[in-house]
Amino acid sequence: GQQLNQSPQSMFIQEGEDVSMNCTSSSIFNTWLWYKQDPGEGPVLLIALYKAGELTSNGRLTAQFGITRKDSFLNISASIPSDVGIYFCAGLGNFHDMRFGAGTRLTVKP
């Protein structure tokens, strides 16, 4: 299906810096999901958001479900080298209207 608009495409940051990425869509979603993918492996679920306005944390990760239900952001605080990877957002609508962002490739320099 049509991809979500995920930005930025890539980020090069210094260890210890905070990271922010977001996804937007012209469609409304009921669920927003954030995944991380390491090279050659399957995407691993980081955070799931089920309600508009919801703000959820998972360790150094924080994600929010936009109030309009058309966007979501993911923040990573105090980045570390193992945060390197590709982060995907996914929006889930009704009856398998599931779409993925193109991914944000994160590089963390020690």
Next chain:
Amino acid sequence: DSGVTQTPKHLITATGQRVTLRCSPRSGDLSVYWYQQSLDQGLQFLIQYYNGEERAKGNILERFSAQQFPDLHSELNLSSLELGDSALYFCASSVDERNTIYFGEGSWLTVV
């Protein structure tokens, strides 16, 4: 470990051949999804099954087919393989179509 099992993990085959990728969903999940990911590309949705029935089709080529069996495992069949079919193929599953999906570790297909 997501609980989704895919086999084989790696596969090398020649152009024109046919392969079958297998997926066992998480226990209790009724919905199975197949995705293709080429090098440095995003996830491309191929097809979805729910409790044995096809529910949605994405960018799946006519040379590809899939099915979900009564025990809920699924197979993705790729035939007349071309070099461009080389990719990671992911299976994912969810309880139903409105729930979070969990990915397997993928099957890496190389066509030579």
